[in-house]
Amino acid sequence: MTRKKIVAGNWKMNLVADEAIALVNAISQLQQTNSAVELMFFPPALYIQSLKHTTLKVGAQNFHPAEKGAFTGELSINQLKDVGASIVLIGHSERRELFFESNSFLKEKVDAAIAHNMPIIFCCGEPLSIRDAGNALEFVTQQLTESLFHLSPAQLVNVTIAYEPIWAIGTGKTATVEEAEAMHKGIRNAIQAHYQSSETAASISILYGGSCNPSNAAELFACPNVDGGLIGGAALDATSFIAIANAF
Ligand code: PGA
Numbered sequence: 001m002t003r004k005k006i007v008a009g010n011w012k013m014n015l016v017a018d019e020a021i022a023l024v025n026a027i028s029q030l031q032q033t034n035s036a037v038e039l040m041f042f043p044p045a046l047y048i049q050s051l052k053h054t055t056l057k058v059g060a061q062n063f064h065p066a067e068k069g070a071f072t073g074e075l076s077i078n079q080l081k082d083v084g085a086s087i088v089l090i091g092h093s094e095r096r097e098l099f100f101e102s103n104s105f106l107k108e109k110v111d112a113a114i115a116h117n118m119p120i121i122f123c124c125g126e127p128l129s130i131r132d133a134g135n136a137l138e139f140v141t142q143q144l145t146e147s148l149f150h151l152s153p154a155q156l157v158n159v160t161i162a163y164e165p166i167w168a169i170g171t172g173k174t175a176t177v178e179e180a181e182a183m184h185k186g187i188r189n190a191i192q193a194h195y196q197s198s199e200t201a202a203s204i205s206i207l208y209g210g211s212c213n214p215s216n217a218a219e220l221f222a223c224p225n226v227d228g229g230l231i232g233g234a235a236l237d238a239t240s241f242i243a244i245a246n247a248f
Contacts, residue, residue, distance in 0.1 A: 003205045005034075005221075006160060006228035007245040008121060009041035009235025010061065010089065010209075020047045024054050026238030033246045037228065041235065042089055045075055052084030059087035059121070062095060065105075065112035077116045088113055091123040091147065093166045103146035110147055114155050121160045121230065122148055123209070124187075128167035136165070137186040144190060153200045160205045161187060162230040168210025170232060177219050180208050184225035214240050217247035 015023065020043055032039065040057035052058050064074035080088070090109045095101045101109075106122075113120045124143040126136040140163065148159065163183050165175050175183070184206045192201035208220050209230035220226050228248075234240040 003203060003227050004160070005037045005248055006205055006207055007037055007039055007241070008059070008162075008207065008228070008230050009039075009241055010092070010230055010232050011041060011043045011235060012061070012094070012232060013044060014236055015044070015047075017047060017050065020044075020051060023236065023238055024051050024056070027056065027241055028054055030238055030242040031246075032242060034248045037245050037248050039241075039245055040087060045080065045083075045085075048080065048085050049083040057086055058084055059089060060085040061089050061092070063088055063109070063112070065108040077112055077118055081116065081118065085118075087119040087121065089121050089123065091143070093123065093125055093164060093169060097166070103143060106147040107150065110151070110159075114151065114158060117158070119158050119160070121162050121207070123162045123164050123230070125164040125166050125169075125210070131165065131167065137183060137190075140183065140187065141190045144187070145194070149194045153195050153197060156191075156195070156200060157203065160207060160227075162207040162209050163187060164209035164230060166210075170211070172211050174211045174213075174216050174220075175208070177223055180220055181223040181225055184208070184223065188225055212244060214243035214247065217244040221248050 042059045042061045045060055048058055060080040063077050063080055064071045068076055091106045124140045126139040130139045168175050187206055188201045192198050205227035207228045207230045208226050212229040212231050213234045
């Protein structure tokens with residue numbers, strides 16, 4: 001079973017309109033050597049509409065699971081679809097930690113996205129204290145169990161998982177190749193155990209995120225269970241982003 005290879009840029013709360021357009025134009029002008037790698041980016045939501053005419057897939061960093069209503073400051077999936085978003089991020093550790101999004105709230109987001117046929121990148125990952133205590137896989141498995149594993153196998157095909165150890169995000173500290181591969185394999189085993197299907201487990205792309213850059217991408221992407229990357233800081237530079245995509 002060949003899984004999709006994906007390199008996704010999470011721009012977070014960076015760039016103003018001119019910079020966002022310049023970055024996308026610069027990315028489009030660079031040569032992607034492996035056309036099998038799907039490129040996508042998640043700009044601030046208010047720029048999605050002006051960036052959607054690119055060859056890259058454009059996604060939303062956040063949304064509210066309700067259809068509509070009294071949720072001041074929030075955006076619905078329909079609104080994001082309307083301006084051109086074709087994939088959503090769910091469960092980024094910054095949403096979990098800074099905006100207190102719980103596993104049960106993330107489950108609501110997963111259900112809303114599935115109901116709208118909106119593909120998902122579902123992020124998971126442990127804090128350093130949990131890793132140091134030796135409980136990283138158990139912690140991540142619980143995140144997946146409480147927010148994702150209620151989906152049917154047919155629904156799960158809309159999901160890409162991104163493993164992002166919190167201690168590696170924006171810190172310059174990357175998981176070692178061994179740590180990344182062990183966790184990705186553990187996640188795949190958890191899917192297999194839950195769904196009782198090696199085919200389902202083999203079909204889900206699992207991306208690595210956390211200080212992934214042009215110097216470490218090749219060794220991470222060479223791991224059998226690492227199917228690409230969710231890139232923060234290095235996605236804000238066109239040359240670095242394409243160099244990461246070309247590391248496959
Ligand atoms: P980073 O961020 O690449 O800057 O560590 C990754 C992410 O938060 O998705």
